[in-house]
Amino acid sequence: MTQPVTLTLNAGSSSLKFSLYDISGEPVQMAVGLVENIGRQPRLKANLGEALPRAERDLAASEAADHKSALATVLALLREHFPAARASVVGHRVVHGGPRYSEPMTVTEPVMDELKRLSPFAPIHQPHNIAGIEAAQAAFPDALQVACFDTAFHRHHPKENDMFALPREYYDKGIRRYGFHGLSYEFVSGELKRIAPQLHAGRVVVAHLGNGASMCGILGGRSVASTMGFTALDGLPMGTRCGQVDPGVIFYMVQQEGRTIDEVRDIFYNKSGLLGLSGISNDMRVLESADVPAAHEAINYFVFRIRRELGGLAAALGGLDALVFCGGIGENSRKIRRRICDGLDWIGLDLDHDRNDDNARVISTEFSRARIMVIPTNEEIVIARAAKRLLQQSAAA
Numbered sequence: 001m002t003q004p005v006t007l008t009l010n011a012g013s014s015s016l017k018f019s020l021y022d023i024s025g026e027p028v029q030m031a032v033g034l035v036e037n038i039g040r041q042p043r044l045k046a047n048l049g050e051a052l053p054r055a056e057r058d059l060a061a062s063e064a065a066d067h068k069s070a071l072a073t074v075l076a077l078l079r080e081h082f083p084a085a086r087a088s089v090v091g092h093r094v095v096h097g098g099p100r101y102s103e104p105m106t107v108t109e110p111v112m113d114e115l116k117r118l119s120p121f122a123p124i125h126q127p128h129n130i131a132g133i134e135a136a137q138a139a140f141p142d143a144l145q146v147a148c149f150d151t152a153f154h155r156h157h158p159k160e161n162d163m164f165a166l167p168r169e170y171y172d173k174g175i176r177r178y179g180f181h182g183l184s185y186e187f188v189s190g191e192l193k194r195i196a197p198q199l200h201a202g203r204v205v206v207a208h209l210g211n212g213a214s215m216c217g218i219l220g221g222r223s224v225a226s227t228m229g230f231t232a233l234d235g236l237p238m239g240t241r242c243g244q245v246d247p248g249v250i251f252y253m254v255q256q257e258g259r260t261i262d263e264v265r266d267i268f269y270n271k272s273g274l275l276g277l278s279g280i281s282n283d284m285r286v287l288e289s290a291d292v293p294a295a296h297e298a299i300n301y302f303v304f305r306i307r308r309e310l311g312g313l314a315a316a317l318g319g320l321d322a323l324v325f326c327g328g329i330g331e332n333s334r335k336i337r338r339r340i341c342d343g344l345d346w347i348g349l350d351l352d353h354d355r356n357d358d359n360a361r362v363i364s365t366e367f368s369r370a371r372i373m374v375i376p377t378n379e380e381i382v383i384a385r386a387a388k389r390l391l392q393q394s395a396a397a
């Protein structure tokens, strides 16, 4: 007896996140985990289903010297625990699909060429995503590889939300406002359709607030505006990323301070955001419990930018029917949600403090004109569903 499954992979610079889904019906997760510190002191963490204990151990350097060997280690573990599982499709999270891809794609040679061509658009993520696909191609030469893009959900932005006011040739070269976290927004929007179809048909702002953070304005299930732009650096402040800054700051750092572009990039991506402002941590839990002014200021800035963007996105949508929180902070931090919603009755938001403290799904009062909700996101299942769909399509072709 074999069991049809799909493996989903999310390859980062030094990590490989994976999950295994039974796809005989609606995808059901069987296992989830990650290898971290690939190429340095790798460690494996895995949850292999309810009946089995959590596996967590240091790996020998050779077991995860690169993405290829890390995947081989993961597969050995999965084969040991799920001997009947047969993966004929592997789904990959790919950060950038460029202007062309607005849907998940089966990875053919031309698609792979296009993904490589897009690497300069996301130099910190895309090469690792590609390494993950190549590792899976080597491990499963007969399986379909499916790429699911973080940009795809936003590809139908109206043009004025797709452009920068740079010379037109740059738009043609692909310098556009792509938007990211699309797999998360697709999941949340799909959940809204299932549980509150009238809201899904309306004007919704989703706040994905995690270590990476962005917001998206969704009209009738379609993204019309996002706080992230050309890269996943724009918009809200994040754990270590700065969010929106005046590009003039870059000129100043380079011309007046003599920094190299790599140094500036490192500051913007790794030393800014909550970490940079607080000087303590990128972790919201740590900041919430740190009673020092710099931590308060970092939180104040985070909340202020979210409220500002909420107003802008509501204007882009022509009003607001629902605000949905997701991501580690959005799903868990009562304090941050309360501070974001405080005094926003003018936009139709009235938070129910008891429901918010209970972490309920609906956290607005019955008098609130717009609904406030918490919907835990699930990017992996979006990939698993796409992998199953493309496998079925290829079998039918």
Ligand code: AMP
Pocket (backbone or CB within 6 Å): 209, 210, 211, 212, 239, 282, 283, 284, 285, 286, 288, 327, 328, 329, 332, 333, 334
């Ligand atoms: P993510 O990247 O979605 O996993 O989210 C990570 C962020 O969520 C970190 O800043 C965590 O501190 C934050 N987070 C997780 N749980 C909580 C919590 N209970 N309260 C406040 N922040 C939390």
